[in-house]
Amino acid sequence: MNGDPLLIQPEGALGFIALGSAGAIFQDSNGQVIKTTLKHDVKGCSKQVIEHVRHIQSISELCIDREKSIYKALPKHPRVLDCLETKEKSLHFPFCRLGNLRDYLQHNEIDNNIRDQWVRNAIDSIAVIHAYGVIHADISPRNFLVADDLSIKLCDFAGSAIGDLQPLVEEEDRLLSTTPIGLVATFLQKLECFEGILFLTTNQPDGLDAAILNRVLLSLIYSDLNHDARKEIFQQFLQKDISIKVNVNDQQLTALAQVTLNGWQIKNTMSIACMIATKDGELRFDHV
Structure with a gap:
């Protein structure tokens, strides 16, 4: 069977707004925005597609849980989008009719005073989240929403870092x-x-x-990691104090090292695997 997975709309949602790797965004009957974990109808899909969708959904759940944790840690602030309510699989926000900053800039002429205000707003928002141990994983004009008074508010903390928890998304170049x-x-x-x-x-x-x-004065090229180096990095992460039991033997560790990954990818892989494994109480090979 070669069916395609269908995104399931949450109860109470009226219209679809956007789709991302961390979740889906809808508008509800109260004029609010619902950001929910990804959930799909996989009826008729192949086994490979179903496994891929389940993986995506598990990452989405981690990202939404992370965003809920961050909002619990942050105080209400005029430069950060207010979270009106959190539920088991979703967060509720006010609807910003002017959209995100990137789209607003593309369709409107902005005077310098407003631009200066946006710079100050952005600095204020980043300063306040840093003060509470939050590092935004995707600072971008699309993650600032434009309010009715033309101020901007930082949003989308799914996958961001807080405290000792590493970000759940990779850096972009x-x-x-x-x-x-x-x-x-x-x-x-x-x-x-x-x-x-x-x-x-x-x-x-x-x-x-x-x-x-042309402006780079000195370049340092790092060779790709070989098998032994990848195995050593995996081993280092498994030996760290991750507060759960580790059940990965040397043969499985060798198998992990066969996959061509760089150090950053290994770090992200292990960070996500540890979060998934927390529900089971131990970290196993299949989590990675």
Whole structure:
């Protein structure tokens, strides 16, 4: 069978707004926004598709749980989107009719005073979440919502880091990559005003824009990890105090090291595996 999975709309939702890797967003009958874990109807789908969907749904549950934990830790603040209610599988927010900052910028002319205000709003929002141990995993214009008074509010903490919990999403290098929309030019304009040494790291050196490469004075190339190095990194994560029992033998560890991953990918893999394993009380090979 080759059916496609269908996204299930939560009870009380009237209209679909957006879909992301962490969850789906709908509008309800009260004019609020519901952000819910991904749930699909997999009737008629192949076994491979069903397994993939289940994996996506488990990651979505982790991300939504993380966002709920972050909102519990954060105080209410005018520069952070208010969470009106949390439920087992969802969060409820006020509806911002003007949309996100990226879309608003593309369709409206903005004077310099408003732009300056947005910079201050963004700084305030990031400062307050950092004060409570939260590191946003995806700072982007699309994750600032425009309020009716044209102030902006930071949103979407799914997958972000808090305290000792690592982020659940990987870093992105799109700012430095070849792109038709001028992000590199903006980055270089700011870089020209910078005095000092700037360290940039990337796992995608082949995709860097030529303008960026021309300004790099020293490049350090790290070779891909070999099998023994990957096994050692996996072993280090398994030996850390992760507060749950570890049930992974050496043969299974060797099998994990066969997969071509870099250190950052191994770190993310183990972080997510540990969170999934928490429900079972022990970390097993199948969690990874």
